[in-house]
Structures are given as structure tokens and as C-alpha cells.
Amino acid sequence: MENQLKLKELRYQDIVENMQGFIIRWLPDTTILYVNNSLALLLGRTQEELLGNKFIHQVDQIQHQTVADVLESINSDLSSSMSQLSLPDANGETEWLCWRHKGFFDENGNLQEIQSVGWDITEHKLKEIHLLGNYKKLN
Secondary structure, X not given: OHHHHHHHHHHHHHHHHHOOOEEEEEOOOOEEEEEOHHHHHHHOOOHHHHOOOEHHHHOOHHHHHHHHHHHHHOOXXXXXXXXXXXXXXXXXXXXXXXXXXXXXXXXXXXXXXXXXXXXXXXXXXXXXXXXXXXXXXXX
């Protein structure tokens, strides 16, 4: 039974660590509790370097309000939300990510942790920005 549990845990860890999407678990003060290898690689850091640091420090100042909005939107009635954030990658290039956030609460309904799963939407976002620029030129 213990071997089966260990095998199941290893399979889960392999899925999480090797998926192309991004996973981060963080506290309401944005302290990073867990980050998968894909996100660490995108940011040009190791998982160990990111643990214990504030997620808010990874995003541009202009994105801080988006993070605050995520925290405000997650409550015991609506435990999940979505957002788009831009992050500088390891080369300093802007990457756009779409995130689905899920809150975890204590027995009193207080937000304890947030788990966010993200995926790269950079190509889509750049096309959107280009189209918007063309639209503004026409008007």
C-alpha cells in the first residue's frame, strides 16, 4: 500500500514538473510556496530561488493592481478567478500568461493559499495589440 502511494505521488510530481503549463502556489501576501519547473525556467531562475520570495516582485509595477484584483475576487463564495499578466522572461522579453486562480480557505472562510495554473498567450496577445493599433490608425 505504501509503495502504491509513493508511486502515485511520483507520477503526480512528474506530471506537474514536466507539463508545459505553469503552476504556482502562493500566500495572500504573494509569498511563493511552490512553483513548477516550467515557470522557473521561463523566469530564468531555479525553483529554490523563487520559493519564499514574493510573486508580486516578479511582475511589472503596472501589473500589481491585477494581482490585487485577483486577491479581492477570490472569496469563499467564488473560490476561483482568471487573469492575464505579463512577466519578463529570462531574456527580458515580455511574456503574456493567462492564469486560473483557485483559493483555499480555512474553516472560518479565510483565504489561506492560492494555486494558479497558467498558460502562455503571448502570440495571441501580440496579435491582439497589433490589431488594436491598426484599428486606432484607421479611426
